[in-house]
Amino acid sequence: MGKRLIVQARGKGGPRYKIPSHRFLGRVRYFSHSNFTGKVVNIANDPGHYSPVMFVKDENGGKVMHIAPEGIQVGDFVHYGQYSGVGSVVELSMIPVGTRVFGIETWPGSGPKLCRSSGSYSTVMSVTDNKVTIQFSTGREKTVDGKCRAMVGIPAGGGRLEKPWVKAGKRSHAMMARGKLYPRTVGVAMNPVDHPYGGRKKHAKFKTISRHAPPGRKIGSIAARRTGKRK
Structure with a gap:
């Protein structure tokens, strides 16, 4: 037989064949409300994500987990609803053309869905009639609702694939963690x-x-x- x-x-x-999700730190998402300023209270490595993650606390004490952009550090502020450089979470229609963004929503309120891996990003190409066209690093373009939110910047850890594994055991441990x-x-x-x-x-x-x-x-x-x- x-x-x-x-x-x-x-x-x-x-x-x-089971995924060790009990080791993962949590789910990446955005706050449901806007027009406030949050503070980065911690940055950590999550086995469930290829990029470092950061924990942001709002004015009411609520805390959520975000993908950490390049250049962010503990104590920095994350602005919701207003464009103020790297780390801002704003609607795509409010972001200037040519800006690199990540963690893009596919529909308003869906949470970050696109460009979440380390080093991946999209570029805002045009804004017309509440529709925003973004271009991925591969060259493919996609049109989404202008009210979809995104974070300004590039996910940290972009050089992750440049270092070789060298030993099969190192790669085995990395694959087992995921x-x-x-x-x-x-x-x-x-x-x-x-x-x-x-x-x-x-x-x-x-x-x-x-x-x-x-x-x-x-x-x-x-x-x-x-x-x-x-x-």
Whole structure:
């Protein structure tokens, strides 16, 4: 009898595939109200985020967690509702064209959804009829409501990928902290009992699999209409 595929084991949800969310510091969000000034009371590293996070306290004592922009420090002020440089949380329609922003809402009140990873940002390109066009660092453009809020600046930790891992153990620990599966073993390197592609003496199998195949045989392209590159 064959063994379960990795996708089957992950679907069952054993301890090896569970995300250690009990170690995460919390959820990144914005205050629901505006037109006030908050204060940065702490900056920390969160295993659940690639960027450093900061805790901002408002005038009433409420505290939320934000993605920390480059150049911010403990004791600085975060202005809500008015543009005043890096760290301000304002509506996109109030931000000057050419400004770099991150933590962009997809609809008013949704909370930060776009450009949250370290070093990622978008640039405000144009403001027309309460619609704002932003351009991502990849060059793709997106139009959102002008009342959507964003934070001015760039998320801290932009050079995170420049340093090499050097040792496999370092990367293994980093992947384990996020609940990622590492290392990944290809099917052709497994035994026949572990994967349909396993066993080097066997002939090549078809990559396309029927949608009605049993779970242990669903590997490769499942119910694909076509294969290969488009001409």
